[in-house]
Amino acid sequence: MDLQVRQEGEYQYIDEGEGEVLLLLHGLFGALSNWNGVVDHFSKNYRVVIPLMPIYEMALHKAGVPGLVNFVEGFVKFKKLNNLTLLGNSLGGHVGLVYTLNNPTAVKRLVLTGSSGLFEDSMGGSFPKRGNYEYVEERVGYTFYDPKTATKELVDEVFAITNSNAKCLRIIAIAKSAQRHNMAKDITNIKVPTLLIWGLNDTITPPLVAYEFNRLIESSDLYFIDKCGHAPMMEHPEKFNSILEKYLERTPITVSSV
Numbered sequence: 001m002d003l004q005v006r007q008e009g010e011y012q013y014i015d016e017g018e019g020e021v022l023l024l025l026h027g028l029f030g031a032l033s034n035w036n037g038v039v040d041h042f043s044k045n046y047r048v049v050i051p052l053m054p055i056y057e058m059a060l061h062k063a064g065v066p067g068l069v070n071f072v073e074g075f076v077k078f079k080k081l082n083n084l085t086l087l088g089n090s091l092g093g094h095v096g097l098v099y100t101l102n103n104p105t106a107v108k109r110l111v112l113t114g115s116s117g118l119f120e121d122s123m124g125g126s127f128p129k130r131g132n133y134e135y136v137e138e139r140v141g142y143t144f145y146d147p148k149t150a151t152k153e154l155v156d157e158v159f160a161i162t163n164s165n166a167k168c169l170r171i172i173a174i175a176k177s178a179q180r181h182n183m184a185k186d187i188t189n190i191k192v193p194t195l196l197i198w199g200l201n202d203t204i205t206p207p208l209v210a211y212e213f214n215r216l217i218e219s220s221d222l223y224f225i226d227k228c229g230h231a232p233m234m235e236h237p238e239k240f241n242s243i244l245e246k247y248l249e250r251t252p253i254t255v256s257s258v
Contacts, residue, residue, distance in 0.1 A: 003032055003039060005052070011075050014050040017043030020253065021081050024050040025072065027090030027114075027231075028174060029140075029158050034089065037237025041245075046085075051075045053095070055174060056167040063170045064177030065091075069098045076106065083253060087111040087244075089231055090120070090205070094178055100190055108253040110194040111244065114205045114230040117183040118212050133159055144229040145201040187216050193251045194220040197243055199228035199235065221247065 003014050014032055016039055024035045032050050039048045053068055062070075072095060076084070084107050088096030093115025100107045136159045141147030161167050194217045198210035207224065214222040223243045225232045233240045 003036065005032065009078065011078060012052040013075070013079075014039065014048065015079075017045070017047045019046045020248075021084050022046050022048045023076070023081065023084045023086050024048065025086070025088040025092030025096050026050070026053065027092050028055060028171060028178075029143075029161070030089060030092065030231075031157070034231060034234055037241060038087070038233050038244075041237075041241045046248075049079070049081065053092075056161065056164070056170055058170065060169060060173060063173040065094055065098060065174070065181045066177075068095045068174070069102065072099050073103065076103075082106060083108050085109040085111065085248065085253075087113070088115060089113045089233065091116055091174065091178055093117065094181070094183075097183055097187060097190070098181075100192060101186060104191070107192050109248070109251060110190065110192050111197065111247075112194065112213060113197045113232050113240070114199060114202055115209075115213065116178045116205060117181070117187065118205075118209050120178065120205050120209075136162055142203060142229075143231060144235050145199065145227050146229075146235065149229075149231075149235050184212075184216065187213070188218070190217050191219060195244065195247045196220055196222040197232050197240055198222065198224050199230060199232050200224040200226045201228055202230045204230040 005012055006015055022042055026034050032052055035050055042048050054071060058067055086096045086100060086107050093112040094117040096110060097117050100110050137155045140150040140155050140158050144150055196210050196213055198207060200207060210222055214220050225236050225239050228235050
């Protein structure tokens with residue numbers, strides 16, 4: 001489906017469907033399109049909302065995990081969203097973890113896929129090889145089990161980002177913030193039902209990271225997808241959607257009117 005990007009005030013976002021809110025957070029080099037398969041499938045029965053996080057535009061002194069969490073808090077308040085099922089990939093998972101800890105009554109379910117927060121082989125810190133298309137192509141392909149998943153359109157998009165000094169500075173600042181912000185001591189406080197969907201061949205947040213999340217979050221369930229890298233919802237959307245749909249049905253929430 002063609003996603004319609006809406007704009008209100010400072011926020012750009014996708015808002016499709018009706019019902020329980022699925023709030024989706026993309027990663028450092030992510031985009032709204034990363035979630036196409038999820039939106040297409042779940043907007044039939046849920047309200048799927050994706051804010052475009054200001055990773056490349058935010059003030060440099062705010063460029064980090066706390067700044068992105070503040071942005072999401074502002075967006076949720078602006079859109080008057082509640083009873084959230086929060087899904088985050090990579091950096092988006094990290095932001096989702098902190099948001100959940102800061103706003104425990106707002107989040108009813110948490111879904112993490114390839115989340116940072118414990119350990120990640122960050123692409124961001126190594127990226128200022130500006131003007132080297134082959135290098136960028138290799139690094140983007142490294143995200144997936146099958147490098148062909150990295151379409152030319154995706155590689156071109158990342159290449160354009162890395163050729164901007166201003167964007168590179170923010171990417172590096174955010175990547176370093178994520179690496180500093182280890183959450184091992186904090187995430188034991190997450191009590192909401194949590195679903196972990198992980199690529200068995202993820203080289204950025206390897207399977208051991210998923211096992212550690214599963215150990216530290218008491219109410220978590222872990223599922224692996226074989227022949228899959230760091231972005232399962234892109235590489236195996238049907239398997240991802242099937243696991244998520246069954247989990248949502250198995251963990252119903254009571255939607256408040258507040």
